[in-house]
Amino acid sequence: MQTFVNLSCAALIFLFQVILLLLLLLPNLGFVNYTRVRRMVQQLGIIVVLTCLFSVLNYGVESSGGLSYNFYEKTCPQVENIIRDGLKPVFSSDITSPAALLRLMFHDCQVQGCDASILVDQDSEKNGSSEMTSTKNFAIRQRETISLLKSMVEVACPNQVSCADILIMAAREAVATSGGPRIEVPLGRRDSSSTPSYELANALLPPSTIGVEELLQIFVNKGMSVEESVAIMGSHTLGVTHCLNIKNRLYEGEEGPITGMEHGFEAFLRLSCPKNEESIMSKSRFVLNDPTALGFDNLYYINAMSGHGLLRIDAEMVMDSRTTNFVRRFGSDQEAFFQAFSSAFVKLSSYGVLVGKNGVIRKRCDVVD
Ligand code: HEM
Ligand SMILES: [Ca+2]
Numbered sequence: 001m002q003t004f005v006n007l008s009c010a011a012l013i014f015l016f017q018v019i020l021l022l023l024l025l026l027p028n029l030g031f032v033n034y035t036r037v038r039r040m041v042q043q044l045g046i047i048v049v050l051t052c053l054f055s056v057l058n059y060g061v062e063s064s065g066g067l068s069y070n071f072y073e074k075t076c077p078q079v080e081n082i083i084r085d086g087l088k089p090v091f092s093s094d095i096t097s098p099a100a101l102l103r104l105m106f107h108d109c110q111v112q113g114c115d116a117s118i119l120v121d122q123d124s125e126k127n128g129s130s131e132m133t134s135t136k137n138f139a140i141r142q143r144e145t146i147s148l149l150k151s152m153v154e155v156a157c158p159n160q161v162s163c164a165d166i167l168i169m170a171a172r173e174a175v176a177t178s179g180g181p182r183i184e185v186p187l188g189r190r191d192s193s194s195t196p197s198y199e200l201a202n203a204l205l206p207p208s209t210i211g212v213e214e215l216l217q218i219f220v221n222k223g224m225s226v227e228e229s230v231a232i233m234g235s236h237t238l239g240v241t242h243c244l245n246i247k248n249r250l251y252e253g254e255e256g257p258i259t260g261m262e263h264g265f266e267a268f269l270r271l272s273c274p275k276n277e278e279s280i281m282s283k284s285r286f287v288l289n290d291p292t293a294l295g296f297d298n299l300y301y302i303n304a305m306s307g308h309g310l311l312r313i314d315a316e317m318v319m320d321s322r323t324t325n326f327v328r329r330f331g332s333d334q335e336a337f338f339q340a341f342s343s344a345f346v347k348l349s350s351y352g353v354l355v356g357k358n359g360v361i362r363k364r365c366d367v368v369d
């Protein structure tokens with residue numbers, strides 16, 4: 001879009017220059033008042049230049065909530081390469097790390113915006129226990145990878161790049177490396193200087209039981225369309241869900257078949273997640289989010305349509321009249337999913353961020369001074 005604005009402006013300005021040149025060069029035809037026409041064209045030209053300047057500047061700021069696509073151009077031009085190279089050994093030593101990094105990003109952004117608050121390990125005197133102690137953050141992993149990347153970035157460009165931006169860039173790499181789209185993300189986030197309480201995290205992170213209504217409330221409030229809200233749930237094309245997050249759907253108060261779940265799959269889940277298991281194994285049992293849990297593809301939608309979705313939201317999105325067409329389209333057109341996912345990712349990662357003089361650039365991601 002920004003390129004489009006720039007190109008249109010350049011084209012308009014060029015057109016006015018050509019008209020002015022023609023007016024200067026063409027022989028005076030007598031029946032046209034050239035001085036008046038030239039003055040009019042000049043005035044119009046000035047208006048076009050000013051409007052263009054305004055919209056180009058304005059677009060850069062407004063489109064991404066104060067973030068920009070070339071934020072570290074002068075202060076740390078190599079930052080994206082450092083992140084990409086730094087992640088290679090992480091991705092190859094732990095094939096499940098891309099899923100963890102993508103979820104980490106959502107859980108940071110959902111509580112007080114994408115400000116790296118989730119990385120802080122200190123309890124705050126004012127707020128009590130840190131956000132990570134919330135049960136909703138169960139099985140959140142890979143926080144230490146962001147600290148590792150931060151230490152690499154600090155060597156090259158000290159005190160310039162926020163942990164919040166590093167987290168977004170890492171999540172973007174996670175999607176791309178798993179076969180998903182390569183998303184251009186605007187940068188310039190700053191880190192929170194305090195850690196929110198675990199109560200805030202508890203209140204803001206969605207429970208595993210939400211339906212379409214709550215889903216739309218969460219994401220439409222962040223400026224997403226219904227299509228983008230359905231697309232961001234496609235994140236569940238990666239990773240796993242632990243049994244404790246689906247037990248309520250499988251067992252609680254359910255005698256008959258589970259709404260929207262195929263019988264064979266229901267039987268499989270009951271076997272994979274036994275009801276009254278007391279052993280230490282029970283907490284670590286999990287099932288795949290979709291059959292290609294390491295690949296970022298559109299199988300999540302195809303899977304949900306065949307009644308193999310794990311969470312209530314997976315089944316409801318297929319049945320609800322507001323979302324069903326998008327689920328179908330993403331299931332049959334991966335490119336459409338990738339496009340909507342990319343714009344949803346940018347919106348999620350730009351919502352309510354700290355920019356400019358707000359927030360800080362932390363020295364260490366796990367500590368606020
Ligand atoms: C708003 C509705 C959402 C709900 C109710 C939800 C719920 C869940 C649950 C229950 C799990 C399983 C956690 C576990 O048991 O280990 C999970 C995993 C995951 N979620 Fe979500 N989620 C939502 C949105 C998102 C969004 C917006 C993203 C990314 C932008 C995301 C990315 C992931 C990923 C990648 C995993 C797999 C993590 C792993 O394997 O380590 N989720 N989600
Ligand atoms: Ca946060």
Ligand SMILES: [Ca+2]
Nearest residue numbers: 237292295297
């Ligand atoms: Ca997949």
